Amino acid sequence: xxxxxxxxxxxxxxxxxxxxxxxxxxxxxxxxxxxxxxxxxxxxxxxxxxxxxxxxxxxxxxxxxxxxxxxxxxxxxxxxxxxxxxxxxxxxxxxxxxxxxxxxxxxxxxxxxxxxxxxxxxxxxxxxxxxxxxxxxxxxxxxxxxxxxxxxxxxxxxxxxxxxxxxxxxxxxxxxxxxxxxxxxxxxxxxxxxxxxxxxxxxxxxxxxxxxxxxxxxxxxxxxxxxxxxxxxxxxxxxxxxxxxxxxxxxxxxxxxxxxxxxxxxxxxxxxxxxxxxxxxxxxxxxxxxxxxxxxxxxxxxxxxxxxxxxxxxxxxxxxxxxxxxxxxxxxxxxxxxxxxxxxxxxxxxxxxxxxxxxxxxxxxxxxxxxxxxxxxxxxxxxxxxxxx
Amino acid sequence: xxxxxxxxxxxxxxxxxxxxxxxxxxxxxxxxxxxxxxxxxxxxxxxxxxxxxxxxxxxxxxxxxxxxxxxxxxxxxxxxxxxxxxxxxxxxxxxxxxxxxxxxxxxxxxxxxxxxxxxxxxxxxxxxxxxxxxxxxxxxxxxxxxxxxxxxxxxxxxxxxxxxxxxxxxxxxxxxxxxxxxxxxxxxxxxxxxxxxxxxxxxxxxxxxxxxxxxxxxxxxxxxxxxxxxxxxxxxxxxxxxxxxxxxxxxxxxxxxxxxxxxxxxxxxxxxxxxxxxxxxxxxxxxxxxxxxxxxxxxxxxxxxxxxxxxxxxxxxxxxxxxxxxxxxxxxxxxxxxxxxxxxxxxxxxxxxxxxxxxxxxxxxxxxxxxxxxxxxxxxxxxxxxxxx
Numbered sequence: 001x002x003x004x005x006x007x008x009x010x011x012x013x014x015x016x017x018x019x020x021x022x023x024x025x026x027x028x029x030x031x032x033x034x035x036x037x038x039x040x041x042x043x044x045x046x047x048x049x050x051x052x053x054x055x056x057x058x059x060x061x062x063x064x065x066x067x068x069x070x071x072x073x074x075x076x077x078x079x080x081x082x083x084x085x086x087x088x089x090x091x092x093x094x095x096x097x098x099x100x101x102x103x104x105x106x107x108x109x110x111x112x113x114x115x116x117x118x119x120x121x122x123x124x125x126x127x128x129x130x131x132x133x134x135x136x137x138x139x140x141x142x143x144x145x146x147x148x149x150x151x152x153x154x155x156x157x158x159x160x161x162x163x164x165x166x167x168x169x170x171x172x173x174x175x176x177x178x179x180x181x182x183x184x185x186x187x188x189x190x191x192x193x194x195x196x197x198x199x200x201x202x203x204x205x206x207x208x209x210x211x212x213x214x215x216x217x218x219x220x221x222x223x224x225x226x227x228x229x230x231x232x233x234x235x236x237x238x239x240x241x242x243x244x245x246x247x248x249x250x251x252x253x254x255x256x257x258x259x260x261x262x263x264x265x266x267x268x269x270x271x272x273x274x275x276x277x278x279x280x281x282x283x284x285x286x287x288x289x290x291x292x293x294x295x296x297x298x299x300x301x302x303x304x305x306x307x308x309x310x311x312x313x314x315x316x317x318x319x320x321x322x323x324x325x326x327x328x329x330x331x332x333x334x335x336x337x338x339x340x341x342x343x344x345x346x347x348x349x350x351x352x353x354x355x356x357x358x359x360x361x362x363x364x365x366x367x368x369x370x371x372x373x374x375x376x377x378x379x380x381x382x383x384x385x386x387x388x389x
Numbered sequence: 390x391x392x393x394x395x396x397x398x399x400x401x402x403x404x405x406x407x408x409x410x411x412x413x414x415x416x417x418x419x420x421x422x423x424x425x426x427x428x429x430x431x432x433x434x435x436x437x438x439x440x441x442x443x444x445x446x447x448x449x450x451x452x453x454x455x456x457x458x459x460x461x462x463x464x465x466x467x468x469x470x471x472x473x474x475x476x477x478x479x480x481x482x483x484x485x486x487x488x489x490x491x492x493x494x495x496x497x498x499x500x501x502x503x504x505x506x507x508x509x510x511x512x513x514x515x516x517x518x519x520x521x522x523x524x525x526x527x528x529x530x531x532x533x534x535x536x537x538x539x540x541x542x543x544x545x546x547x548x549x550x551x552x553x554x555x556x557x558x559x560x561x562x563x564x565x566x567x568x569x570x571x572x573x574x575x576x577x578x579x580x581x582x583x584x585x586x587x588x589x590x591x592x593x594x595x596x597x598x599x600x601x602x603x604x605x606x607x608x609x610x611x612x613x614x615x616x617x618x619x620x621x622x623x624x625x626x627x628x629x630x631x632x633x634x635x636x637x638x639x640x641x642x643x644x645x646x647x648x649x650x651x652x653x654x655x656x657x658x659x660x661x662x663x664x665x666x667x668x669x670x671x672x673x674x675x676x677x678x679x680x681x682x683x684x685x686x687x688x689x690x691x692x693x694x695x696x697x698x699x700x701x702x703x704x705x706x707x708x709x710x711x712x713x714x715x716x717x718x719x720x721x722x723x724x725x726x727x728x729x730x731x732x733x734x735x736x737x738x739x740x741x742x743x744x745x746x747x748x749x750x751x752x753x754x755x756x757x758x759x760x761x762x763x764x765x766x767x768x769x770x771x772x773x774x775x776x777x778x
Contacts, residue, residue, distance in 0.1 A: 004405025009398065016393025216640060224609055251605060 005215035029137035030091030082111035099147030103155035146196025148257020195285025207263035218263035228252035234335035270364025302372035394604035418526035419480030471500035488536030492544035535585025537646020584674025596652035607652035617641035623724035659753025691761035
């Protein structure tokens, strides 16, 4: 029997090279926006802040800029941004930049309308999981291709006092508008492009092998994202100025975001997040890549048809066995120059594996229920060991 | 360069055998609903009205029933339904049944909130095209698999005085909620199942070959709908009680509706609508089927790659030439017992072809701009001639 499933992606998604200009043409959800950007300065340096301001100005929308977001965004800045939002009477929030800025914009949108602390509403970890009705409307303008946050409900925020990094999402945090303009991604360096592209790839691949949550529509999105990323991510890593390939990768990343909205990531994301929690300098994409051969090898006999289907979408050839997917993944990682990632580069040692596993279970527990087969703690630790080199 | 495109499908789509029961579990957009059904009595006979009422009752939502909708729904009933809606202070509209009921529900949702006549707001034909802001929220519960209206903005209503049948759609007429429960489709007889299934097939195929409107996302939906319908429509026509195959066909129909939202149908739909305008007993699906071999043959050298891609999705084999699609279409029509449709069965004669063509151009003009190649009036008349047998 076909699965029961639902589909709800209410985002108005606008895509294309140069399409930032649509920002001044569409109906915006308010008259004063809070633009949320990172503290790094790149959004100003590349002229993206000015470009967005100009669009808003031409639409008769006023704005304020909140520019404190860190690469691993923290609760404190969410609360500061929400305060700024209320005080300056902003009626919607624009997340401009990578996942950290858009995720912070989502959390600010919640806290601008609700009393107390962000952790009062976080439904996992030490959060209180209080229900809430409203959040400000969110506009997402990504300048990276990887997180999919522009068209999914999810945000990752760290509680700086508790050292707790949680992922959460509500219907209210699905962006109302997303503008994906791949021209704004042309300046991304090759390594970051590869890391982010593989993040998108694993959103799709994990969502596809997810034994509990995958649906006919998430499968459709996932296989197309996998096909596009296999074909175009190496092209973009080799030549970041290739607008055609940047478009393909950006679209694939949003498709993978739609997988996150209609299915879910699995244990690999929990294992990777735990590592980055202890070693904040380890990029999320690098952590996933480092685990991936071992992680996917673990389940190759539990999801054979799905592995073969992914392999076929990648190689465009008939697959003979599940490990054809592992082979195609290895080729793709070699072509993107990320096949030699060593966890030891970031100072990780086998002595960390036990606490990584405990943290992964504590903060990402349900993700392991989604794996093609449930692994116990020893088996999870073993994935870290095998991935270590 | 990759196309610029947008995607906006805000419908909360709930799918699955038995999933009507979700109606009482989800947040509904009001406290009093107008249920819109056909005058034929089948919705009551099959117990669907009671089933919906029971769900609403259990959700604490009151309801009224408007049961006058004709197979070709008319403006007058829209106005009556809207009056009933206002007088009984309904705050949302439920379209329950085939396309005619859901389309009428959409138009009622507009007229319940806006002064004057439906034709004041219709942007084509003799309509005045006045803008409007609001419509009541729409819930769509289809009991046929074909129109896709549950997840697209479109409605077809006839002005009974002007003999004008127009198709129109607004963002406000995209259903807020769609519940597709294939169990409610089990009683459809084989011929209707085939006609409706081919309507869905052509929403997908036309949206796919549309030279102007197709996008990466409409392509994805279209090819999956085409694949599913080729495989499962003959199964459902042979055995209407096959729930698994009904699910596949129902899902394909909604996917094809998503094609209608993200791309558009082409000239074939305009040609078919014109025939049904003059011969209201000619079912929409039968009209499309009767035209299809000729229509698609006309463009086989204008959209070669796309024809071959459709053929490959259908046959699961490498296509060698565009007409492989025509061959696959012929096989599918034979398997569904609709390969011998004669327009003369409905009293149509070649003497009609000129006025058919004029009507098609007058009411569906833009659709011919979407064809893979623009045809002049003589070429359009010729399609009718060739299709006649």
